[in-house]
Amino acid sequence: MTQEKKYIFIGGSHRSGTTLLAKLLSDHPSISDLSETGVPMDEGQFLQDVYKDDNHYGGPGFITDLSDCHLTEKDAEPAGELRQRILDSWEPYWDPASDVFLEKSPMNILKSRFLQALFPNAYFIFIVRHPLIVSMAQQKWTRTSHKHIIDSWMNIHKRLKTDLKYLKHFRLITYENFCSSPQRCLNSIYDWLGLERNTSMKADVSNSNMAYYEAYEKMYNVVYNPLLARVCGGRPYPLWKRKLVNCIERKLLYALTNNNLMLVWKKRDIDWSIDGSSDDILQWGYDVNIPDASIASLADIFSVDQRHVIE
Incomplete structure (x- = not known):
């Protein structure tokens, strides 16, 4: 596989819609995802041995200490060796004829700078969902309090806001906007990646x-x-x-x-x-009384140019 291939990394807090987004993107004929791997949700993190997977840190709802699971360029040495070790674990599950290779692991949201150092032609898509709803959805996996999960959500997204300054190619999207206009959002991603729009696919999703x-x-x-x-x-x-x-x-x-x-x-x-948490949640563009929509632009929340946001 050559350096010219594009690599898409999808990340977001657990239960934010990363799997949904990855599934719909992988339906494009030029995009190959990791499939039939035998690991949970076909996530690449469970196939490789270069960095620790989410379960090492306790899994959804328990990732609060970011000092260890947050990776940057400093952790990407020796880059050539680490890159090859990861590729050796992922390549068997990608279609070599595809132009774009996709890997989805929620905590890519904390490893984007590290992955960019190993894959210079990396493209990142981060999906953001209402933190209150994320806490409800994660409760089936954990018995920690909703406040604990919401605090974890905020810590993760604070770190993302800092990391975005170092990334060359990224897009931000909210779960709520994606569900309201999935085909428009997918078309925006196709255009960004330089791919033909997949007009044969009809995205049918709903906001849960x-x-x-x-x-x-x-x-x-x-x-x-x-x-x-x-x-x-x-x-x-x-x-x-x-x-x-x-x-x-x-x-x-x-x-x-x-x-x-x-x-x-x-x-x-x-x-x-x-x-x-209501005041803190408000600062991230969500209102606890409006569970099905965001109330502010991600460009303003994350202090990035509007072109990086899919709406």
């Missing part, structure tokens, strides 16, 4: 943010509120009983496997997390 949000709201109203009414017998909720229920939620319901009870606890946890 509201589904997550409404599921938590429904469980809270259907299960939790009636439970409190029965416990209190319709009388004012005394302080001692409120403390007791809070203790039960945090100490007992957290350990149960019943999905309904877990969702009750998670919804309460979301309320506490919103109280502590």
